[in-house]
Amino acid sequence: MEQLLLPVLLMLVVAVPLVMGTRKQKRAAAQQQELQNSLSEGDRVMTTSGLYGTVANTDDDTTIDIEVAPGVVTTWLRQAVRERVEPVVEDDSADEDAPGSHEAIPAEEASASSVTTTSASSASSASSATEDKKTEESGAQIAPPLEHGKK
Structure with missing residues (x-):
């Protein structure tokens, strides 16, 4: 019995981190899938390439239209959306008070x-x-x- 103790402990030391890593990866994939399915028009998003834009159309199951500039709408795969970001709030009084802003x-x-x-x-x-x-x-x-x- 003592001969089997060391090999079993070594297998546990290797197996436990692998199982925990797999669970974490599955959880992250599920969160990403939930985000991509919950996108709606008007949401501000960032793509995997770092492009910021506003969701313009979500009618298709595999693609999404993102407005990157006023009047410029591009079509992306849903998987290209990395995260939802908060809309930029411009405060005019803060721009005037900031020294050397522009x-x-x-x-x-x-x-x-x-x-x-x-x-x-x-x-x-x-x-x-x-x-x-x-x-x-x-x-x-x-x-x-x-x-x-x-x-």
Whole structure:
């Protein structure tokens, strides 16, 4: 009897995680099937490829129409729907109060960063001075150059 104890314990150690993993996988598949069957028009969804859209038509059993932009409706397999997402709520007052939400960088900050970039570079030339002036005028920032291979 003692000779059988070790092999039985080894089989249990291997079998229990396999059974538990299979149960978890079956449960996830059932939830996904339930989601795909419960979709209705107007639901906001994300596909397996990461595309967000609104369900436009659910008449077919195997396909679903998703509106990805106003007036643009595409047909997808139901299995391509990964999850239902909450609709985006746009708050106009939050957009106006958020600093730098869609605004250009002020000229003072752009010139300060271009001066820092220029002083950090080892070789400054007349062409970089003209580029800094263009940067200050446009309000754009230029990232410092990457230094590969230096240790």
